[in-house]
Amino acid sequence: MASMKYRTEVSEFILTGITDTPELQIPLFIIFTIIYFITFIDNLAIVTLVFWDSCLHTPMYYLLSNLSLVYVIPKVIAGFLKGGKVIxxxxxxxxxxxxxxxxxxxxxxxxxxxxxxPTAVCKPLYYTTIMTSSVCTYWTIIAYVCGLLNSAIVTGQTFSLSFCHSNVVHHFFCDIPPLLVISCSDIYSNQMIIFTLGGFTVCFGLLFVCISYLFILAAILRIQSTEGRQKAFSTCASHLSVVSIFYGTIIFMYLQPNSSHSMDTDKVTSILYTMVVPMLYPLVYTLRNKEIRVAMRKAIWGQRLH
Structure with a gap:
């Protein structure tokens, strides 16, 4: 009971925001508000197109629409208007x-x-029998359950620590690295659990993606015609671009030693993967995906969706 009382002496935190310079607060607020609305509109457009256009009722676009739903930016934009934000x-x-x-x-x-x-590229004749709607539904459930379990462990480990020396979080939202920095507990065991769990999740995902693309590359090399190779590669280009951007920022942010963390560098990286990257994802899929472009043209020109 004493330890619980000691831990909860900090009842609130102060988020310092991105910058302490007053003259930059309003410009930053305007910039990130614009980014927020662009991201919201772009992802809403993808979800709407996938829902209304029967041509996009395939496993790939079902997963893409769910991916668009999870691009959520923390509600911290108002914090840019002042030097700190109490939470x-x-x-x-x-x-x-x-x-x-x-x-x-x-x-x-x-x-x-x-x-x-790789299923679409390597086994096109069996694609519809392998990638059924039931499979996609199960995958969606698994994705959110994994997210729930992982989040419960990570959040529990972080907030089981004591925060007694300072409540100033040098960040613009509550993230793991800046909270570990201000903890007055011995963070080693908690940090190892968080690092191991996060490292396994990210590395397993990255390894699976790399293996998948090795199969795709092998299949593409077996295609005789140049046109066939280009078509096969174009089906994967958007996903590969998104994976490269996402894993690059996540690995840089979380899978580095705590001693290597710089709060200013972490802020910049966080801006990339919480605001800039989610804005770029829909643009990447829109510009590099023929089916999405066709569906958008039909919607814009008022043609009947079939």
Whole structure:
């Protein structure tokens, strides 16, 4: 009971935001508000197109629509208007909990899409029998359950620590590295659990994606015609671009030693994967995907969706 009382002496945290320079607060607020709305509109457009256009009722686009749903930006835009933002202990834990759910679910959906692509390229005749609607439904459930379990462990480990020396979080939302920095507990065991779980999730996903693309590459090399190779590669280019962007930022942010963390560098990286990257994903799929472009043209020009 004493330890619980000692731990909860900090009842709220102060988020420092991206910058302490007052004249930059409003410009940053405007910039990230624009980014937020672009991301929201782009992802909503993909979900709507997949729902209404029967041509997009395939496993790949079903997974893509779910992937669009998990691109959620933390509700911290208002914090840019002032030097700091006060957030309660419970709200901070909730923010980390839901954010971790979406990140883990995103990893799962990228892995499932990595299974879908080699199936389409290597076994096109069996694709419809392998990638059924039931399989996609099971995968969706698994993605969110994994996100829930992973988030519960990570959040529980982080907020089982004591925060007694300082409640100033040098970040613009409640994330793991800046909270570990201000803890007055021995964070080694908690950090190892978080690092091991996160490392396994990210590395397993990345390994699975790499193996999938080795099968795709082998299948493409067996195709005789140049046109056939280009068509096969184009079916995977969008997913490969998204995977490269996502894993690059996640590995840089979380899978590095705690001593190597720089709060300013972490802020910049966090901006990339929470705001900029989710905005780029729909653009990548739109520009590199023929079916999405056709569906958008039909929607814009008012043609009948069939």
């Amino acid at each position: 309660s202990y419970n709200d901070c834990a909730s923010q980390m909990f839901f954010f971790s759910i979406f990140v883990t679910s995103e990893i799962c959906f990228l892995v499932f899409m990595a299974y879908d692509r």
